[in-house]
Amino acid sequence: MKFLTKLSFNYRWAHVIFFILSILLSVIIVLQSVQIGKVVDAVLYQHKIDFTFVLFTIFIILISRSSVQMGLKVTGNTLSIKVKHQLRAFLSKKKDDAGTVMNNIQQGIEGIHPFFSDYLPQVYRSTFIPCSILVFLCFFHYQTALIMLITAPFIPIFYIIIGINTEKEATRQMLSLNRFSNYFLNVMKGIMTIKTFDYEEKALKQTAQYSERYKEHTMKILKTAFLSTLMLEFISMLSIGIIALEIGLSLLVFHSVSFYTSVVVLMLAPEFYNALKDLGLAFHTGKTAAGYGEILSEQMTESVSQVEYITEDIIRFTNVKTHYDNSEFTLDIPELDLPLDHYTIAGASGSGKSTFAKLLCNRVPFEGQMSLSNKLQNEIVYLSQFDAILSDSVINNITMFNDYDFEQVVALAKKFRLHERFITMSDGYDTIIGPEGEQLSGGEMRRLSLMRVFLYPKKLIILDEPTAMLDKESRDIILSAVEELKSYSYVMMIAHHEATVKQSKQLLYIKNGHVKRVSNEEMRLNNDEMDE
Template sequence: MTSAPNDLAFLRRLRPLAARELRLALLAGAVAGVMVVLQAWWVATILDRALVGREPLAELVLPFVLLFGIVALRAASTFAAERLGFAAAMRVVPALRRALLGKLGRVGPSGAAALPTGEIVAALSDGVRAVEPFFSRYLPATAQAAMLPVGIFLVVAPLDWLSALVFLVTAPLIPLFMVLIGKGAEALNQRQWLRLQRMSGHFLDAVQGLASIKAFGAGPRMVAEVGATAERYRRDTMAVLRIAFLSSLTLEFFSTVAIAIIAVLIGFRLLWGELDYRAGLFILLLAPEFYGPLRMMGTAYHARMEALGAASRLVALDALPEPVLASGTARPAFGDGIAIRFEDVHLTYPDGRIALRGVTFAIEPGETVAFAGPSGAGKSSIQALLLGFVGPTSGRILIDGHPLETLDPEHWRRHLGFMPQRPKLFAASVRGNIAPGEADPDDSAILRAAERAGVAGVIADLPQGLDTAIGNGGRQLSGGQASRIALARLFCRDAPLALLDEPTAHLDDDSEAMIHAAITQLKGRRTLLVNAHRPASLALAHRIIRIEEGRIAVGQAEPAETACPC
C-alpha cells in the first residue's frame, strides 16, 4: 500500500492545475473575512446607538443601509469563494482523468494487466471523483481557517486581552482533536477503498462471466457473494460515518464551550462596568465567527482523508511502468511495406514471466510471415513489442532501419493495422467500428473496405446500413461477421504493416475461408505478420517462423508451401 506522504505529494502535484482558481478563492475568502469583522462591528455599533445612546430610528437609516451592503458583500464573496473552489476542482478532476487515461494508453494492455480491471475502473470513476472535495472544500477551508481566526484575534486583542487569551487557549484544541480523530478515519478510509475495489472487481467478473454462471447454475451463489461483499463495504462506510459524526460532535462541543466561556466573562465584566457595551457585543458576535472556520476545516478534514484513500489507488495507477516506445519522437516516412528486424531481443514481463529469449529475425517490406508455435511460446509477445505495449528487456528492434524506441508512438501506430484473435467491437455504429476515432470518416472508403472484407452484403441488410448501432461486442452479429467487420477496419486503415493474431480462431470453415480470401488481397502489397496454428492460415505466408519457449526454433524459418501442419 502506498504511504500517506506519497499520497499527499500526489495531490499537491495537482495544485498547479487550479492555481489561479485557488488564488481567487483565497482572495474572495479574505474579503469575506473582512466583511465578517465589519458586520459584527456595525451591528454592535447600531445596537449601541439604539439601546445605549437611545438615538431615534430615523438617524439609523444610513447605518442600516451600510449594514445591508456589508451583508450583501459578505454573501457575494462567500458565494464566490465556494464557486471558485468548485471551479478549481473542476480544473483538476477532468485533467486528472485525462492524464490517467493517457497513462493507460501509454502502458498498453500488458502494463495495465499489473492491476485488476475492477481496481482500474474504481480508480478512474470513484477515485478521481473523491479528489474533488479536497480542492473544492478542504483547501479553501484550510486557507480560511488560517486567515480569519488570526485576523479576529488581532482585532480583539487590543480591545479585550482576556477574550483574546480564551481564543488563544481554546483554538488549538479543535485542530488537535480533529487530527487525533482523523487518524482513525484515515485507516478506515484506506480499508474502505480496498473494499470498493474488490467489490468492483468481483461485480465486473460476475457480469463478464454471466453466461457461464447461468449455464452452471451458480447464480444464487454468485448473488450471495456479491451481496456479502456489498454488506462488508456498507459496514466500512458506516464506520467512517460514525467517526465523522464523532469528530463533528467533538468540534462543536469545544467551540460551544469556548463561546460560552467568552459570553460569561463578557457578561460579568459588563455588569461590573469593566467593558463598554459596544466592545463587549462586538467580541461576542465575533466569537462564533472565530471558531466557525476551524469547525469547517474539521468537517473538510474528512474530505482530505477520503481523497488520501483514493490517492493511494491513483498513485498505483500512475506508477505503472511505461514501455520504452513511449519516449520516442522520430516521425519517419514509411512506404507501402515496412522492413522489420529483431536483434537478440529478450522480453521479461514485470511479473517475472520470461516471454522471449534472444529472438533474431528479419522481415522484408511486403513480405507475409507466419509465426507458428504452441500457445505461450511468445508469438503474441512479438506483436505486443511492435504495437508498443511493452518494451524489450534487452536487444534491439529496427523499423526500416530506425530503432523502435526512437519512434513517436502515435506516428508509429498510425502506420499499423491490428486484428486480434477476438476483435473488439464498440457500442457504436458500423461506421464508427470500421473507422474508429475518425472525426469525418469517408463513407466511400468504408464501403470499399467492407467490400474487400466480404461484409458489404451484411451491412446492406442492416436496418440503417452504416448508421446501425451494433452494440458493445457486436451483439447483433455472428462471430464470422464480427471478424469481417474487424477485417474491414484493417482494410480501411490501409496501414503498411498489418498484425493478425490468429484471425480465424473460433470461426467455422466457411467464415475462415472468407477471412483468408480477404487477407490474400493484402499479400504482397503490405507487410503482414500472422500468428497462426491452422494449416490454412499458415499457407497464406511466404515463409513461417517457428517459436518454441520464447526462442526461434532450429532452422528458424521455412517456406509456407513446405510447412507441415501444426
C-alpha cells in the same frame, strides 16, 4: 494529503487568490462585528449616530463578504476542474484492468473534488479569520483572546485524531470498490460461461459479499463523520459558553466592560470557533479525498507506456518489458528493429505471441521505449482470436455503426462467401445475430470479423491466428483474403500451422518471452515447438 497538495501547487495562481481573498474576508468579518456592535449599542443606549451611514456600511460589508466567499468557492471549483482534467488525461493512457481504470477515472477522481473545492479554501479561511480576530481582541478585550487561545487547540487536536482514521477508511473503501468493479466486470464478460456451468448462485453470492463489504466501509466513514460533527459542535458550544459567561460577569457584576465591547466580543466568538469547526469538517472531507488520492498516487507513480512516432519506416523496441494480466510472464525485447513489411509471428503456445501483438497496438502496459513509423499513427488494427460479435444486426456487426456503402458490403460478403448465408436469414442483413440472435459458426464469425478489416483498412493489420480451429474451406478463404490485404497494407499474422510459416518471407519467432527475426531454415530447427 501530500499528493493532492502537490498537485494543487501546479496551479500557484489559485493559492495566491485563496491568500488574498482570505485576508480580505477576515478583515470584513471584524468590521462587520464592529459596525453591528455600534448599531446595537446606539439603539439600546440611545446614542446619536448616523444610522443611514452605518446601515449602508453594514450592507456593503455583507455584500462584500458574500462576494469574497463566492470567489473562494469559484476558485476552488476551478482548481478542482483543472486537476481532475490533468489526472484523467494521465490515467486514460494507463493500461490496467478495465474496472480499475474506469473506477479511478470516475469514482476516484470525483472523490478528490472536495479537497480542492472545500478543504483548501477552508484551510486559508481557518488560518486568517481566527488570527485576525485574535489580533483584534488582544487590543480590544485581551481576556477573551486568552480564553480563545486556551480552548481553540482542542478542536484541531480532535479532528486530526478522527481525520487519520477517516483517511484509512476511505482508502479501504476505494480498494473495496476497485475489487467490486473488477469482479462485476469479469462476471459480465463471462456471463455465458457462468450460465453454461450453472455457476449463477455462487456468482450472485460473491457479488453480494463484495457489495456488503463496500457498504460496511461506507457506513464506517459516515459514522466517523457524524461523530466528528457532534464533538466539534460540543467543543465550540462549550467554548462560546465560557466566553459568554466571562463577558456576562464582567458586564453585570464587575462592570469592567462596556455594552458595546460585550456585543462585539459575542459577535466575534462564534466567527472564531465556526472557522475552526468548519476546518474540522473540511478536514474530515479532505482526509476522505486523501484516501482516494492515495490510490490515484499509486497509479501516477507507475510507469506509463511510452510510444514515439519517428520518420523512419520501422518499428523499434528499446529495452521493452511487459507484464500482462498480472501474471509472472514477461515479454522482454532489449533491442529490435522491424522494417515495415509483412511478418508471420510464430512460437509455441504461451510463448507471448498475442502479448506481442497487443504490445504493437499499445494495448498492454510496458516499460521502455517503442518507436513507430509516422505512417502507423492511428493506422494499426488488431483482430484477435475472439473478436466480438454484437447482439445486433448483421450490417451493424460488419460496419460497427460507421458510414458504409451497402454495395461494397455486399461485394465483400460475396468475396468471403457469406452473402448467400446472410440473405437466407429471416431479415437478411438486418437479421439480429450474436448471443441473443441467430447463431453463426466459428468460421462465419471469423470471416465476418475479417470483413471489418477490409471495409476500413489500416496501414498495419495484425491478425491473431485467423485460421485457428477452422475447417479447410474457411481457412482457404481467409488465407486468400490475407494475401489480398498485403497488396495495400502491412500484415502481421500469428500462425500455428507449419504450412503457413513455410510460405512466409519474414518470420518473427517468440520463445520464452524473447522475440527475434529468423529465417525459414532457423524456423525448421524449431518446428518441434510448432502446433500442427
